[in-house]
Amino acid sequence: MTIRPDAAVLGAGDVANGFGRMLPYCRGPMAKTEKRLTKRQRKELYGKGPSGTPKSSGSGHIHCVACGRHIDPGEFTRAVPSAAWLTCQHGSRFASCTTCTIETQARLDEHDRTGQPPRVTPAWH
Ligand SMILES: [Zn+2]
Numbered sequence: 001m002t003i004r005p006d007a008a009v010l011g012a013g014d015v016a017n018g019f020g021r022m023l024p025y026c027r028g029p030m031a032k033t034e035k036r037l038t039k040r041q042r043k044e045l046y047g048k049g050p051s052g053t054p055k056s057s058g059s060g061h062i063h064c065v066a067c068g069r070h071i072d073p074g075e076f077t078r079a080v081p082s083a084a085w086l087t088c089q090h091g092s093r094f095a096s097c098t099t100c101t102i103e104t105q106a107r108l109d110e111h112d113r114t115g116q117p118p119r120v121t122p123a124w125h
Pocket residue numbers: 064065066067068069096097099100
């Protein structure tokens with residue numbers, strides 16, 4: 001007797017094993033953890049942003065119209081401000097050192113008189 005009755009059982013077992021093999025195959029690899037990381041990175045990106053920086057005409061930097069000095073946004077709100085916003089007759093805001101307001105105002109007056117853009121001293125740091 002070479003044929004053993006167990007053979008049929010083994011065959012059935014093979015089919016069951018076949019299904020069994022499919023289960024771990026269906027499980028995804030590490031995709032879930034990767035997705036988590038990108039979500040985190042997105043959150044970090046969205047979390048970042050400019051906070052409370054006043055709008056300056058043009059560039060993100062603020063410079064004195066009269067002397068071109070770089071003005072830190074905090075200089076406008078200090079107990080003793082070292083910078084101030086001047087407004088021309090059209091309502092445009094121009095930054096100026098508090099020590100330059102007379103010169104800055106003169107340039108804005110000239111701009112309002114002539115309709116030409118105000119003479120702005122090139123920025124320096
Ligand atoms: Zn100045």
